[in-house]
Every structure is written in C-alpha cells, then in structure tokens.
Amino acid sequence: MKTKKIAFFDAKPYDRRSFDLANQAFGYEITYFETKLHAATVELAHGFDAVCAFVNDTLDKPVCDYLAENGIGIIALRCAGYNNVDFEAAFGRVHAVRVPAYSPHAVAEHATALVLTLNRKIHKAYNRVREGNFAIQGLVGFDMYGKTAGVVGTGAIGRSLISILQGFGMKVLAYDLFPNEEYARERGITYVDLPELYRQSDIISLHCPLTPETKYMINATSIQTLKDGVMLINTGRGGLIDTKALIDGLKSGKIGAAGLDVYEEESDYFFEDRSEEMIADDVLARLLTFPNVLITSHQAFLTEDALKNIADTTLNNLKDYFEQNKLSNEICYQCHSSCQKDKSAGEPCFHAPADQSVKALG
Structure with missing residues (x-):
C-alpha cells in the first residue's frame, strides 16, 4: 500500500516530538508546516491524503472547497473543539474527526491551578520574593472549603474538576442541558439552571463547547446576575465570554477575579512568541493590566x-479511515458531536437535527 501523506499545520516542537514518536507504529509520511491552515495556505496541502489541524486553523468554505476539489477527504x-469547522461547507465532501478525550484531568487540573493562583496570589508572591519583598500585604485569599463552585458542562473535564473541587470541601452546583442525575447522586452534587448557578457560585468554571447557543453566555446581562466578587474561570473556548463585558465587570468589582486559558481573538497571539512586539489588540492589552486577571496561552x-x-x-482516526473505511470520532454535520455509529467513509450521518445543548468538551 502506498504510504499515506499527512499535511500537519500549525506545528510546534512538542507536536513534532509526540507525533514522530507515535508515528513509529503507523508509518505515515508527515510533513510539518509551521503556518496555520487558512485560505492563503491551503495550497500547501496539495498532493497530500489528509490534513491535521489545530484549534486556531481556519477550516472555512474556501479551505473545505480546496480540500474536496483536490481529493483530500479527511481533516x-x-x-476536542471544532468551532473552527464550517460544517455546511464540509458536509458530504470532507470528513472531520477529532480527539474527544485526550486528558480531561490535564484541563481540570489547569483550571484548578488558575483558581489557586488567583485566590492565594501565588503569581504576585513569587515576583515579590524574587525582588526581595517579603511583605504579605495585599495577598489575602479565601478558604475554598465550604464555598460554592458552579461547573458549566459535566462531560469528562467537568466531572474531573468536580472531583478535585470536592476534595477541597466545596459545594458543587452543575449545569448541563442533559443532566446526569445518577452521576449527581453518586457525587453529591446538584444540577441547577444557569441563573441559579450564576447567583449562588463563588467560583464559576466553564467547560462547554462554543456553539451559536453558548457564544457569549457570559455577557453584560448575565454578569449582573453573578454573585458579587465571583471568580470566573474559562478553559473552554474564548467566545463563551464577551470580553468587553468581562472588562466592565472587573472594573465595577462585580467580578472579583478571572482566570483565562482562552481568549476570543487568541489566534493572532496564543502559541506564538510576541514578546518583542506591541500588543495591537486593545481588549487583550486592557485585560493584561488587571492585577486580578491571570491569562495563560491555551496551555x-x-x-x-x-x-x-x-x-x-x-493517527488511529486516520488509520481507521484509510484502512477500514471507518470514521472514528467523526464530527457529524447534523449532531455537531462525535458520531458513535460505525459507518463507511462515504455514508453521511443521518442523526437528529443539530444538538443545541451545552455539553462538555471531552
């Protein structure tokens, strides 16, 4: 069989290391491109059998058109996220598969790290001590024990975070359009509607995908319903939060702290070294001025x-497609989630209409 060729976009050194090691068991010919995939770079995929893309690659109609016209049938x-895929352009022409559960613990633990760092001002204390300043004025936090955490989305990541927060002795409220009541009973958590979660939570952590229904779920209106001084954590997708409304909430004191691993306009900055440049994004630059905001670069x-x-x-997703005519972890046009049905690569999915729920990534 001819060796399959994969065009790998937005490649970073850690990608090369992990994929080169894993590829020893598959034997694909992988060509790594540092550039992101978008309409101006998609021609680099000419002659390849598949493309491998990441969160800030743009899989819009021009990209899908080019791939389909050049016989590339799979992205x-x-x-885990897939909000950068134009499903209408891809449907019936280019299949898209994803990694639904790479490590829910990794994301949940990072969310916890943001909470702890913001609460106990670890980042400030670290810088102070390095400069010989051992004063602790301004580093007051709060006991997490006995406080209420609101977790939006109870997929694998949300459930992992819930276990961690309960270890701190926190009460957990959860929201999901499809609540798992059996899980709630086992873990001793309570499902509530979003307004109730917003009103009661001392800490809110977002673990849902970005869809038209969840875009700006944290906005000027919802922020007014939050508990005064709430800590907001987002390791999901940047577009879940209206950043300008977040800034207003921080300025007014309604939001006491924010930990963000994602940002709605992150594609021009995150994953890149911009330390020698001015930040032209005024909203991002303003966020970085707040002492109670901690931003990490989608890590x-x-x-x-x-x-x-x-x-x-x-690589297993690609192997199933190439060798078994099977689409493991396909993102279906109709359901916008991983398809659980085994089907041939040429058979469209006929699931129910697009899922409008708030579901957790993973």
Whole structure:
C-alpha cells in the first residue's frame, strides 16, 4: 500500500516530538508546516491524503472547497473543539474527526491551578520574593472549603474538576442541558439552571463547547446576575465570554477575579512568541493590566500524557479511515458531536437535527 501523506499545520516542537514518536507504529509520511491552515495556505496541502489541524486553523468554505476539489477527504483535528469547522461547507465532501478525550484531568487540573493562583496570589508572591519583598500585604485569599463552585458542562473535564473541587470541601452546583442525575447522586452534587448557578457560585468554571447557543453566555446581562466578587474561570473556548463585558465587570468589582486559558481573538497571539512586539489588540492589552486577571496561552491541555493521547488518537482516526473505511470520532454535520455509529467513509450521518445543548468538551 502506498504510504499515506499527512499535511500537519500549525506545528510546534512538542507536536513534532509526540507525533514522530507515535508515528513509529503507523508509518505515515508527515510533513510539518509551521503556518496555520487558512485560505492563503491551503495550497500547501496539495498532493497530500489528509490534513491535521489545530484549534486556531481556519477550516472555512474556501479551505473545505480546496480540500474536496483536490481529493483530500479527511481533516484530522488534534483537539476536542471544532468551532473552527464550517460544517455546511464540509458536509458530504470532507470528513472531520477529532480527539474527544485526550486528558480531561490535564484541563481540570489547569483550571484548578488558575483558581489557586488567583485566590492565594501565588503569581504576585513569587515576583515579590524574587525582588526581595517579603511583605504579605495585599495577598489575602479565601478558604475554598465550604464555598460554592458552579461547573458549566459535566462531560469528562467537568466531572474531573468536580472531583478535585470536592476534595477541597466545596459545594458543587452543575449545569448541563442533559443532566446526569445518577452521576449527581453518586457525587453529591446538584444540577441547577444557569441563573441559579450564576447567583449562588463563588467560583464559576466553564467547560462547554462554543456553539451559536453558548457564544457569549457570559455577557453584560448575565454578569449582573453573578454573585458579587465571583471568580470566573474559562478553559473552554474564548467566545463563551464577551470580553468587553468581562472588562466592565472587573472594573465595577462585580467580578472579583478571572482566570483565562482562552481568549476570543487568541489566534493572532496564543502559541506564538510576541514578546518583542506591541500588543495591537486593545481588549487583550486592557485585560493584561488587571492585577486580578491571570491569562495563560491555551496551555491547559499541555501535559506529556495528553500529548501522547492526542497523537495516538489522531493517527488511529486516520488509520481507521484509510484502512477500514471507518470514521472514528467523526464530527457529524447534523449532531455537531462525535458520531458513535460505525459507518463507511462515504455514508453521511443521518442523526437528529443539530444538538443545541451545552455539553462538555471531552
């Protein structure tokens, strides 16, 4: 069989290491491109059998058109999220598969790290001590024990975070359009509607995909319903939060702290070294001025365990497609989630209409 060729976009050194190691068991010919995939770069995929893309690649109509017209039938997303895929353009022409559960623990643990760092001002204390300043004024936090955490989305990541927060002795409220009551009974948590979660939670953590229904779920209106001084954590997708409304909430004191691993306009900055440049994004620049805001560069997934799982699952997805005419972890046009039905690569999915729920990534 002819060796299959994969065009790998937005490649970073850690990607190369993990995929080269995993590929020893598959034997694909992988060409790594540092550039992101979009309409101006898609021609680099000419002559390849598949493309491998990441969260900030743009899989819009021009990209899908080019791939389909050049006989490239599959996009292998090495991530869980898929809001960058134009499903209408891809449907029936280019299949998209993803990695639904690379390591829910990695993301949940990073969310916890954001909470602890913001609460106990670890980042400030670290910088103070390095400069010989051992004063502790201004570093007051709060006991997490006995406080209420609101977790939006109870998929694998949300459930992992819930276990961690309960270990701190926190009460947990959860929201999901499809609540798992059996899980709630086992874990001793309570499902509530979003307004109730917003009103009661001292800490809110978002673990849902970005869809038209969840875009800006944290906005000027919903922020007014939050508990005064709430800590907001987002390791999901940047577009879940209206950043300008977040800034207003921080300025007014309604939001006491924010930990963000994602940002709605992150594609021009995250994953890149911009330390020698001015930040032209005025909204991002304003966020960085707040002492009670902690931003990390979409690194919640970045553990050795997760990178191995991402590489293994991505290459297995491609193997199933190439060798078994099977679409494992396909993102279906109709249901916008991973398809659980085994079907041939040429058979469209006839699931129910598009899922409008708030579901957790993973």
